[in-house]
């Protein structure tokens with residue numbers, strides 16, 4: 150398999166689980182949020198605050214659409230599902246795994262949503278965002294991993310299981 154692409158809401162653990170999984174299975178690790186910061190020389194929260202959501206999504210779309218790699222775990226930013234062209238590219242270069250959590254668990258993990266620089270439009274609540282995005286994550290996912298009640302290690306094990314990577 151060429152690449153494994155993790156998608157899902159902010160705080161679900163794409164970055165945390167992604168890097169550990171990469172080490173376990175000997176893959177490279179790419180966090181698209183870091184690619185964006187490297188290109189822009191500024192924080193994601195600064196891009197969103199200064200340039201706005203549409204500009205951030207344009208940059209996120211360009212960065213994700215330009216990824217050329219093999220044998221990598223790619224941890225995306227939660228908003229990449231708004232950019233169809235980027236999602237089509239990611240689906241071509243890898244298997245898309247949607248890390249899923251209930252709204253209640255996510256809400257408790259995302260105590261400081263502004264500080265994280267989430268793509269949240271004016272008037273939109275976290276619940277609205279969850280409902281709008283769930284449809285998109287499900288649409289693009291090749292596999293869905295429900296991590297409710299699981300810790301990082303158990304989540305990684307489940308990802309390996311659904312992808313048939315376990316050799317135990």
Ligand SMILES: Nc1ncnc2c1ncn2[C@@H]1O[C@H](COP(=O)(O)OP(=O)(O)O)[C@@H](O)[C@H]1O
Nearest residue numbers: 159160161162163164165166296299300301304
């Ligand atoms: N089962 C789990 N899988 C991944 N992360 C978890 C899990 N349970 C708790 N966490 C915690 O949730 C947070 C996830 O943050 P992060 O990896 O930045 O998410 P994302 O990249 O999806 O926004 C981390 O603090 C991590 O320790």
Ligand SMILES: O=C(O)C1=C[C@@H](OP(=O)(O)O)[C@@H](O)[C@H](O)C1
Nearest residue numbers: 159193226227228265266267268
């Ligand atoms: O879902 C979002 O709106 C965002 C999620 C962030 O990445 P994580 O999903 O890794 O937190 C980052 O791309 C940006 O701050 C916007």
Ligand SMILES: [Mg+2]
Nearest residue numbers: 163164224225
């Ligand atoms: Mg992340």
